[in-house]
Amino acid sequence: MEYLKSVLGIHVVYGDGETAEVPNYIHARYRLQKVSLDGKKAVFVYPKTELEAIDVIKKHLKRIQSAMEASAILVLDHLTYRQKQYLLRDHIPFVVDGKQIYLPFMAVYLQQRADSERPEITEILPSAQLLFLYYVYHGCGELLTSEAAEALLFTATSISRASRQLEDLGLVQTEKRGVQKVVYSEKNHGNFLKQQKVIW
Numbered sequence: 001m002e003y004l005k006s007v008l009g010i011h012v013v014y015g016d017g018e019t020a021e022v023p024n025y026i027h028a029r030y031r032l033q034k035v036s037l038d039g040k041k042a043v044f045v046y047p048k049t050e051l052e053a054i055d056v057i058k059k060h061l062k063r064i065q066s067a068m069e070a071s072a073i074l075v076l077d078h079l080t081y082r083q084k085q086y087l088l089r090d091h092i093p094f095v096v097d098g099k100q101i102y103l104p105f106m107a108v109y110l111q112q113r114a115d116s117e118r119p120e121i122t123e124i125l126p127s128a129q130l131l132f133l134y135y136v137y138h139g140c141g142e143l144l145t146s147e148a149a150e151a152l153l154f155t156a157t158s159i160s161r162a163s164r165q166l167e168d169l170g171l172v173q174t175e176k177r178g179v180q181k182v183v184y185s186e187k188n189h190g191n192f193l194k195q196q197k198v199i200w
Contacts, residue, residue, distance in 0.1 A: 010037050010106075021067045026060060034070070040106065041070035044095075050160075051076075052176040054086045061092060071105045082167060124169070127154060127162040132171060135183060145174075145181045 015034035022032065031046040043064060051057065061072040074087070074094040087094050093103050124132075130152050135143050149159040163183055166172045172185045 012037060022064060023067075026064060029060065030064075032064065032068075034068070037103075037106065043068050043070045043072050044075045045072050046075050050176065050181075051083060054090060054092075056176070058090055058092065071103075073103065080164070080168065082173075125162055125165055127152075127158045128165040130154075131159065131162040131183075132166055135166075135172065135185075140185060142182050142184045145183060148183070 013036040015036065026032075029048055029052075031048060033044040033046070035042050035044055045061065045064060052060075057074070061074070064072040071093060074092065076094060076096045079087075079094070079096045079100065084100070088102065091104050093105065095101050095103075131148055131154075134148055134152060145159045145163055148154070149156065152159075154162070160181075163172070163174050163181065166183070167174050172183050175182050175184065
């Protein structure tokens with residue numbers, strides 16, 4: 001990875017060989033690449049789909065690390081501020097190419113900006129407005145995005161973008177549970193009615 005070499009001078013050597021010792025459910029979710037970072041054995045872990053819940057990721061990386069006897073490093077194209085905080089909290093190594101590097105086993109943490117650390121959002125998407133209203137008027141508990149998409153006639157892309165913007169605004173949290181994505185919040189109906197953060 002040129003980013004590691006150009007920024008930190010870490011020499012990356014890509015290995016080959018089979019990773020058959022890793023279970024099929026790991027192969028279904030990630031592409032694995034054996035590497036050596038300045039002589040330290042590691043494995044780059046490229047998610048094939050959207051990131052799952054943090055506790056699930058931890059279990060998967062622990063399984064990979066145990067099976068391959070090397071430090072497992074998530075390699076991502078993008079990372080929201082909230083996701084970054086979760087990964088840092090749980091000491092999960094990651095690299096966002098061209099933006100961030102966190103390799104605790106090498107005492108390395110370098111960041112530029114997480115994807116959601118952007119200028120303040122001044123306009124909320126219409127789809128996000130509808131999703132937010134649907135969520136509030138259905139009790140502010142847990143809501144499957146698939147259920148909301150069906151009720152609001154949204155595409156999978158639209159509901160994903162809408163839920164992401166609401167999360168970036170700090171209005172809700174999202175979590176991947178299996179193939180489902182759940183929207184939830186610790187706030188109740190009254191708290192949301194007092195919310196002044198969103199510009200309608």
